Amino acid sequence: MAAISPPASQTSAFDRARHWLRDSRIPPVYGILVIIFLVSIVLDLVFGIDDQLYIFNRTIMTNVLVRSVALGIVAVGQTFVMIGASIDLSVAYLISLTAVGASFLMNGNPDNIWWSVLVLIGIGVVVGFVNGTLITRLKVNSLIATLGVGLIIKGLLNAAFDNFAGSVPASFQTFAYGSIGPMPISVLVLFLVVAVGWFILRRMRFGAHLYATGGSEEVARLSGLRTERILTMAHIICSTTAVLTGLFVVSRLRSGAPWVGTDGLYDLESIAATVIGGTTLSGGRGGVWGTLAGVLIFSLLDTTFNQIGINAYMKQILRGAIIILAVGFYTVRSMREAA
Amino acid sequence: MTQLTATTSTVESLAGRIWHRLRTLNPVYYIALVLLIGVVVQNPVFIQPDNFLVFLSRSAPPMLLTAGQVFVLVSGGFDLSVGSVVTSTVIISAILANNDPGTTWWVILLMLAGGAVVGLVNGMVTAYLKVPSLIATLGTLLIVRGIGLFWSGGAPRGYLPDNFRMWGRRGITGLFGLREFPYAVILLIVIGVLLWLLLHRLNYGRQLLALGDNPRAARLSGVNVNLVRISAFVICSMTAVVAGVLLGGRGGVSIETGTGMEMQSIAAAVLGGTMLLGGRGSVPAAMAGALALELLFSLLNLLGLPKPLRDAVQGLIIIGAVAYAAYSAKRNR
Numbered sequence: 026m027a028a029i030s031p032p033a034s035q036t037s038a039f040d041r042a043r044h045w046l047r048d049s050r051i052p053p054v055y056g057i058l059v060i061i062f063l064v065s066i067v068l069d070l071v072f073g074i075d076d077q078l079y080i081f082n083r084t085i086m087t088n089v090l091v092r093s094v095a096l097g098i099v100a101v102g103q104t105f106v107m108i109g110a111s112i113d114l115s116v117a118y119l120i121s122l123t124a125v126g127a128s129f130l131m132n133g134n135p136d137n138i139w140w141s142v143l144v145l146i147g148i149g150v151v152v153g154f155v156n157g158t159l160i161t162r163l164k165v166n167s168l169i170a171t172l173g174v175g176l177i178i179k180g181l182l183n184a185a186f187d188n189f190a191g192s193v194p195a196s197f198q199t200f201a202y203g204s205i206g207p208m209p210i211s212v213l214v215l216f217l218v219v220a221v222g223w224f225i226l227r228r229m230r231f232g233a234h235l236y237a238t239g240g241s242e243e244v245a246r247l248s249g250l251r252t253e254r255i256l257t258m259a260h261i262i263c264s265t266t267a268v269l270t271g272l273f274v275v276s277r278l279r280s281g282a283p284w285v286g287t288d289g290l291y292d293l294e295s296i297a298a299t300v301i302g303g304t305t306l307s308g309g310r311g312g313v314w315g316t317l318a319g320v321l322i323f324s325l326l327d328t329t330f331n332q333i334g335i336n337a338y339m340k341q342i343l344r345g346a347i348i349i350l351a352v353g354f355y356t357v358r359s360m361r362e363a364a
Numbered sequence: 365m366t367q368l369t370a371t372t373s374t375v376e377s378l379a380g381r382i383w384h385r386l387r388t389l390n391p392v393y394y395i396a397l398v399l400l401i402g403v404v405v406q407n408p409v410f411i412q413p414d415n416f417l418v419f420l421s422r423s424a425p426p427m428l429l430t431a432g433q434v435f436v437l438v439s440g441g442f443d444l445s446v447g448s449v450v451t452s453t454v455i456i457s458a459i460l461a462n463n464d465p466g467t468t469w470w471v472i473l474l475m476l477a478g479g480a481v482v483g484l485v486n487g488m489v490t491a492y493l494k495v496p497s498l499i500a501t502l503g504t505l506l507i508v509r510g511i512g513l514f515w516s517g518g519a520p521r522g523y524l525p526d527n528f529r530m531w532g533r534r535g536i537t538g539l540f541g542l543r544e545f546p547y548a549v550i551l552l553i554v555i556g557v558l559l560w561l562l563l564h565r566l567n568y569g570r571q572l573l574a575l576g577d578n579p580r581a582a583r584l585s586g587v588n589v590n591l592v593r594i595s596a597f598v599i600c601s602m603t604a605v606v607a608g609v610l611l612g613g614r615g616g617v618s619i620e621t622g623t624g625m626e627m628q629s630i631a632a633a634v635l636g637g638t639m640l641l642g643g644r645g646s647v648p649a650a651m652a653g654a655l656a657l658e659l660l661f662s663l664l665n666l667l668g669l670p671k672p673l674r675d676a677v678q679g680l681i682i683i684g685a686v687a688y689a690a691y692s693a694k695r696n697r
Contacts (some may be wrong), residue, residue: 159683159687163690163691164687164690164691165686165687166634166640166641166686168640169634169640169682169686172627172631172679172682173679173680173683176675176676176678177675177676179672179675179676179679180673180674180675180676180678181672182672183671183672184670184673184676293502296498296499338510338513338514338518339510339514340510341507341509341510341513341514342510342511342514343510344506345502345503345504345506345507345508346507348502348503349489349493349499349500349503349504352493352499352500353493353494356495356496357492357494361494362494362579362580363490363495363497364439364490364497364576364593364641364642
């Protein structure tokens with residue numbers, strides 16, 4: 026490699042930087058993130074509704090991160106199932122269920138926090154297990170299986186609750202509002218979840234098996250992997266992250282209502298963030314750092330739109346266009362047929 | 365396979381042939397029949413022609429949406445934007461028509477053209493930018509709904525004139541001694557037959573199925589893959605506009621009109637035996653799937669189940685149907 030590359034003196038700094046970037050294995054989505062960041066600064070400079078540039082405002086910059094927490098945690102889980110060539114549409118309903126369940130079970134009493142959290146995580150594990158079993162054992166297409174499970178959760182939840190129920194104790198709200206030094210606790214949790222996700226995917230045997238399963242289920246199975254167990258485990262991880270997101274959402278809102286998950290569009294947005302981050306729908310490729318960048322792009326856009334005072338519906342239009350363009354940015358060069 | 369059964373059935377008796385036909389019939393028709401019997405047992409007047417036609421005209425929009433969705437599904441894609449297209453059709457027509465009966469025709473034509481544009485965008489983004497349609501149509505879902513809400517300011521504005529609304533709520537009177545033969549049912553039959561012809565009787569349909577089954581093989585055997593794929597999205601979006609016109613006529617102007625319809629149409633198509641990721645599907649069976657879901661909602665309603673639990677039962681049914689299909693596919697192999 027070193028022998029065939031020209032001496033460093035002959036290459037420009039730009040070329041060297043490009044090579045360094047290519048070798049550093051930083052997901053290309055960070056390029057998009059930087060571009061959007063620069064564009065947002067220019068937009069803020071030209072169209073900003075206040076005199077101050079938002080990047081110098083600590084509150085706003087912190088807010089960019091806090092906005093990413095809810096979507097970010099569940100998107101890490103979505104990345105796991107999508108690497109396994111599956112998908113999870115039930116997360117939004119599970120987030121609603123967790124939010125309502127937490128405020129109902131805790132009912133303002135700090136003594137209830139721990140067992141309530143354990144019960145909810147238990148529910149998440151069961152939901153993930155059901156999703157995984159339907160997909161791997163009963164061979165139901167993942168889109169339909171998780172949509173069906175989501176509808177079941179939605180139906181049961183709406184039958185039991187029709188409004189905000191109970192509330193979480195004030196001490197539980199430190200999850201959303203507390204901070205250690207300058208760093209909000211929720212942001213630390215997000216980075217912890219991403220780091221754990223990275224560790225599982227890139228440093229543990231299970232991660233390698235999951236990539237193999239997503240790359241080609243048949244080859245993985247014939248090589249002796251128990252693909253059913255691996256994919257079911259990925260679904261359990263995904264549902265658990267949805268529960269964590271639900272806990273974060275309810276600790277911000279103080280009380281959960283049956284629509285908090287679905288109104289947040291967490292199902293489709295977590296998929297979009299994951300795909301923008303470079304994980305393919307066909308499985309076997311991608312990673313959680315890319316997903317984090319995808320999520321940061323979303324919250325950076327939100328912040329920019331707020332800074333330049335764009336109408337809420339115009340935001341949706343731009344968001345949709347940017348999702349398409351950001352994904353098209355990778356896929357346009359691919360030779361394979363997309364469907 | 366089909367040849368083999370054809371030759372054996374010629375030697376068999378007529379009864380044997382009918383039995384074979386019934387045995388190989390798509391199970392969705394039996395599901396629909398069982399649900400229909402269930403509804404009639406609960407509410408015998410349901411089957412009276414007048415009442416049944418009212419039910420059919422109410423079911424026409426989801427059935428049309430499902431028939432359109434089948435085109436995209438058999439090509440191997442998904443269309444998540446149909447719900448937004450329905451909603452925006454209703455919102456924007458109300459603003460444009462603003463209760464002036466003279467505008468109805470051009471508003472409907474304009475909406476159909478708008479639907480075609482949405483389909484073109486979906487198809488071209490998928491075909492040329494190679495963005496997976498799940499993501500491409502998620503993007504247009506946000507864009508189309510955003511346009512509708514931006515235009516109206518987030519709350520329904522304007523009124524639909526009566527000659528616009530008649531498509532969803534009126535019919536031809538005095539036909540076959542019926543009280544009224546709904547226009548929605550006429551449209552359902554006409555468009556249903558057209559789509560059936562297109563997918564099952566014309567070369568285009570064969571190309572579409574070939575594309576969904578194996579895009580590379582289809583391209584190598586001379587199918588204009590991009591054109592066929594894009595046209596499937598255009599057909600899907602345009603049927604969504606028709607569904608929107610019918611729903612606007614029936615239910616009036618609301619920003620919630622099309623919510624959740626994308627998933628319901630996919631679920632109904634799958635219930636009708638459409639294979640996700642392409643290659644297999646049938647327009648009549650998918651429409652029967654949509655009808656079965658509507659019958660199910662009626663039945664649950666008659667049984668006095670609280671409304672939210674319908675979602676749960678719907679979830680159980682689609683999982684069960686798809687699991688059964690996967691099971692019988694494995695058994696037959």
